[in-house]
Amino acid sequence: xxxxxxxxxxxxxxxxxxxLTSRCPKKxxxxxxxxxxxxxxxxxxxxxxxxxxxxxxxxxxxxxxxxFLDLAVLLDEMGRACLPGPFFPTVVLAGMAILExxxxxxxxxxxxxIAQGKLIATLATTExxxxxxxxxxSTSASEESGNFVINGTKLFVQDAQTADLIIVSAxxxxxxxxxxxxxxxxVKKGTAGVTTTPLMTIAADKQAEVVFNKVVVPKENLLGxxxxxxxxxxxxxxxxxxxxxxxxxxxxxQVLEMTVSYAKExxxxxxxxxxxxxxxxxxxxxxxxxxxxxxxxxQAAWALNENMPCAKEVALAKAWVSDxxxxxxxxxxxxxxxxxxTEDHDLPLYYRRAKAAELxxxxxxxxxxxxxxxxxx
Amino acid sequence: MxxxxxxxxxxxxxxxxxxxxxxxxxxxxxxxxDAWIIGHSPEFSRKIGEKGWIGMTWPKEYGGQGRSxxxxxxxxxxxxxxxxxxxxxxFSDRQIGPSIITYGTEEQKKEFLPKIINGxxxxxxxxxxxxxxxxxxxxxxxxVEDENGFVLNGQKVWTSGAHSFNYIYLVVRTxxxxxKHKGISEMIVDLNSPGISVNPLVDMTGGRHFNEVFxxxxxxxxxxxxxxxxxxxKQIVAQLDYERSGMERVMANYPLFEAIxxxxxxxxxxxxxxxxxxxxxQRLAQLTVExxxxxxxxxxxxxxxxxxxxxxxxxxxxxxxxxxFQQRLARTAMEILxxxxxxxxxxxxxxLDGMAVHSFLITPGYxxxxxxxxxxxxxxxxxxxxxxxx
Ligand SMILES: Cc1cc2nc3c(=O)[nH]c(=O)nc-3n(C[C@H](O)[C@H](O)[C@H](O)COP(=O)(O)OP(=O)(O)OC[C@H]3O[C@@H](n4cnc5c(N)ncnc54)[C@H](O)[C@@H]3O)c2cc1C
Numbered sequence: 001x002x003x004x005x006x007x008x009x010x011x012x013x014x015x016x017x018x019x020l021t022s023r024c025p026k027k028x029x030x031x032x033x034x035x036x037x038x039x040x041x042x043x044x045x046x047x048x049x050x051x052x053x054x055x056x057x058x059x060x061x062x063x064x065x066x067x068f069l070d071l072a073v074l075l076d077e078m079g080r081a082c083l084p085g086p087f088f089p090t091v092v093l094a095g096m097a098i099l100e101x102x103x104x105x106x107x108x109x110x111x112x113x114i115a116q117g118k119l120i121a122t123l124a125t126t127e128x129x130x131x132x133x134x135x136x137x138s139t140s141a142s143e144e145s146g147n148f149v150i151n152g153t154k155l156f157v158q159d160a161q162t163a164d165l166i167i168v169s170a171x172x173x174x175x176x177x178x179x180x181x182x183x184x185x186x187v188k189k190g191t192a193g194v195t196t197t198p199l200m201t202i203a204a205d206k207q208a209e210v211v212f213n214k215v216v217v218p219k220e221n222l223l224g225x226x227x228x229x230x231x232x233x234x235x236x237x238x239x240x241x242x243x244x245x246x247x248x249x250x251x252x253x254q255v256l257e258m259t260v261s262y263a264k265e266x267x268x269x270x271x272x273x274x275x276x277x278x279x280x281x282x283x284x285x286x287x288x289x290x291x292x293x294x295x296x297x298x299q300a301a302w303a304l305n306e307n308m309p310c311a312k313e314v315a316l317a318k319a320w321v322s323d324x325x326x327x328x329x330x331x332x333x334x335x336x337x338x339x340x341x342t343e344d345h346d347l348p349l350y351y352r353r354a355k356a357a358e359l360x361x362x363x364x365x366x367x368x369x370x371x372x373x374x375x376x377x
Numbered sequence: 378m379x380x381x382x383x384x385x386x387x388x389x390x391x392x393x394x395x396x397x398x399x400x401x402x403x404x405x406x407x408x409x410x411d412a413w414i415i416g417h418s419p420e421f422s423r424k425i426g427e428k429g430w431i432g433m434t435w436p437k438e439y440g441g442q443g444r445s446x447x448x449x450x451x452x453x454x455x456x457x458x459x460x461x462x463x464x465x466x467x468f469s470d471r472q473i474g475p476s477i478i479t480y481g482t483e484e485q486k487k488e489f490l491p492k493i494i495n496g497x498x499x500x501x502x503x504x505x506x507x508x509x510x511x512x513x514x515x516x517x518x519x520x521v522e523d524e525n526g527f528v529l530n531g532q533k534v535w536t537s538g539a540h541s542f543n544y545i546y547l548v549v550r551t552x553x554x555x556x557k558h559k560g561i562s563e564m565i566v567d568l569n570s571p572g573i574s575v576n577p578l579v580d581m582t583g584g585r586h587f588n589e590v591f592x593x594x595x596x597x598x599x600x601x602x603x604x605x606x607x608x609x610x611k612q613i614v615a616q617l618d619y620e621r622s623g624m625e626r627v628m629a630n631y632p633l634f635e636a637i638x639x640x641x642x643x644x645x646x647x648x649x650x651x652x653x654x655x656x657x658x659q660r661l662a663q664l665t666v667e668x669x670x671x672x673x674x675x676x677x678x679x680x681x682x683x684x685x686x687x688x689x690x691x692x693x694x695x696x697x698x699x700x701x702f703q704q705r706l707a708r709t710a711m712e713i714l715x716x717x718x719x720x721x722x723x724x725x726x727x728x729l730d731g732m733a734v735h736s737f738l739i740t741p742g743y744x745x746x747x748x749x750x751x752x753x754x755x756x757x758x759x760x761x762x763x764x765x766x767x
Binding site: 001002003004005006069256260263264271272274275276277279280281283284285287288291292295296298299302303316319320365368369371372375376377 | 378379380381382383447638641642652653655657658659661662663665666669670671673674676677680691694697698751753754755757758759761762763764765766767
């Protein structure tokens with residue numbers, strides 16, 4: 001048992017902290033909320049040069065041969081910094097899907113491009129009943145003269161507007177239900193019949209509705225086995241839930257630090273409010289929530305990295321952090337008083353993002369249901 | 378990062394389980410909630426001692442095994458899972474031994490450690506007094522030195538197990554003329570010494586587990602002092618971290634947790650197992666999430682100790698979360714059992730052997746003993762987060 005990071009991970013963490021502190025100030029975060037693309041190409045390029053996009057890919061695909069835990073260290077820092085942009089969908093969603101299911105040709109073509117920051121990609125799987133399980137999927141793909149024709153509407157697709165590549169899940173077997181008969185396809189930017197409409201979300205985080213109307217893709221664009229896409233998708237959604245949890249951990253830790261330093265500075269009744277026990281106890285409760293988050297979340301990331309069956313570990317993590325982050329934010333707002341209620345303050349950035357993250361890849365209720373199944377209820 | 382126990386630790390776990398299974402099969406004990414505090418059985422403790430499972434982490438030269446805190450974690454986790462009667466040696470193994478190892482003289486180590494390990498002596502904790510609860514440093518029990526040793530006068534209260542133990546680890550005032558934190562010392566006292574009287578108090582479960590202990594001109598030798606005279610306060614702070622951070626904080630009611638899960642699976646409600654009901658699923662899953670979080674918090678304290686660091690806020694953090702979790706466990710179990718939950722264990726219709734009602738009655742004490750949740754939150758805020766003192 002070892003709850004510490006390796007020396008390399010500590011270095012990576014420090015490097016990421018330094019880079020994001022200087023290159024991703026909150027001013028940029030706010031600008032990107034209003035920006036159509038939602039990311040700054042020059043920073044994207046620098047991140048690629050640092051080797052971040054390819055960190056967890058094998059060397060032969062242009063990657064850094066790192067582990068999912070190394071990637072988690074980065075995501076932790078990105079969450080702390082509220083890094084805007086398509087890193088998550090490109091690396092965690094699409095990258096992991098290609099790594100898990102891609103043919104040698106697909107991996108050789110796509111992963112190096114992702115690693116070099118030349119390809120932005122995303123995953124379109126959620127539809128109008130977003131429970132993040134296989135029964136959500138009703139988009140269809142039928143085989144017609146050597147091609148597949150995709151029809152359906154996907155929702156809450158991250159960074160779809162900027163994506164050069166969308167991985168879409170669809171039913172290839174007519175009348176199939178649940179986990180049966182699902183396949184994954186690569187849809188390149190500019191393919192006819194794809195319409196993307198931005199969704200106006202509270203985190204201004206560039207989610208979109210993507211309609212596939214008789215979208216024709218060649219057979220080679222099938223990712224993984226025909227009809228057998230669910231195991232891959234299920235695994236990718238586990239990576240996603242764990243990775244999102246790590247991002248949330250970085251965010252909530254920063255919220256605590258901001259709050260504690262504010263409590264030390266803000267003077268009322270002639271002394272810092274941090275001397276008041278009511279305030280101290282709010283902070284203590286935040287620290288309890290967050291230490292729990294750290295352990296339960298890194299346990300999930302570790303288990304994924306070890307390639308062990310870990311549906312329970314991932315669900316425990318996302319269920320806990322989803323609730324804990326909300327509790328912490330309510331306390332943080334209470335301690336900040338009215339100043340934290342202004343749009344220009346940093347706290348609302350976290351408040352809005354935490355909700356988006358909570359809803360992504362299953363909220364606490366969804367994951368508690370998974371836990372219930374896993375413990376045999 | 379590694380969230381696994383080693384293969385050796387896993388095989389040790391199996392060894393402990395096999396032992397406990399066979400003891401159960403022989404009818405030696407029945408799993409019980411809170412057996413670490415109310416399951417007093419010197420015979421059972423002696424068996425545990427013979428196996429080398431008391432003082433596992435202590436140096437070999439004093440009869441210990443020199444094993445890691447993580448090994449001990451495996452042991453205590455299993456003892457609690459099975460609700461085994463380990464109260465006789467629990468405090469000694471958890472905190473008295475470590476204190477003697479850190480602050481005791483060579484003679485004290487040679488005298489007391491082997492006897493603890495052999496299950497000959499059992500320690501209670503004499504800290505609280507009527508006027509010294511959370512403000513422990515306000516304690517008034519006096520130790521006055523003369524040429525033969527010390528003479529003790531005063532009273533302790535809430536002393537768990539003092540009616541069954543034969544020794545007490547005392548915190549006393551040795552100098553009344555200095556600021557309160559600076560005149561305190563720690564002592565080891567034989568509970569059979571003349572002048573000591575133990576008066577049991579009935580707790581709200583109806584059980585007799587804690588006591589008043591009176592000291593009336595009790596004579597103890599000079600060698601009773603552990604560590605430095607008048608520096609007891611510093612010593613006790615570390616001891617409290619050991620006290621607060623054990624597996625019992627999250628698993629004292631583990632037998633109830635298992636039982637309520639089983640009950641939900643086996644009990645029919647409108648033709649379906651209760652466990653198929655969405656609300657019940659959510660609530661039991663939430664308990665599972667909290668249990669797993671709490672367990673990791675305790676694991677982390679053991680890991681910090683195994684790195685030879687002091688868990689100076691982690692222990693308070695873990696204890697606060699875990700004891701509050703156990704209160705929620707009791708409440709949820711009571712709610713799932715409905716009207717049956719109020720039946721006392723002796724009632725024929727009592728569900729789950731009355732475990733839920735026992736937990737319901739005992740868990741209010743969890744967030745008081747070994748430091749109240751409020752005091753622990755103060756510690757966490759100031760020591761852990763660096764918030765300024767009032
Ligand atoms: C089941 C059980 C077993 C016990 N076993 C032992 C034992 O074996 N040996 C032993 O020595 N003692 C034992 N105790 C005593 C225990 O250590 C005390 O109960 C505890 O320290 C609290 O003291 P108190 O009960 O006097 O409460 P008080 O200190 O009077 O506290 C009352 C309330 O005031 C709050 N409060 C007090 N100070 C502060 C503060 N600074 N900030 C915020 N809130 C504060 C407390 O949190 C609590 O809510 C046991 C207690 C219980 C319930």
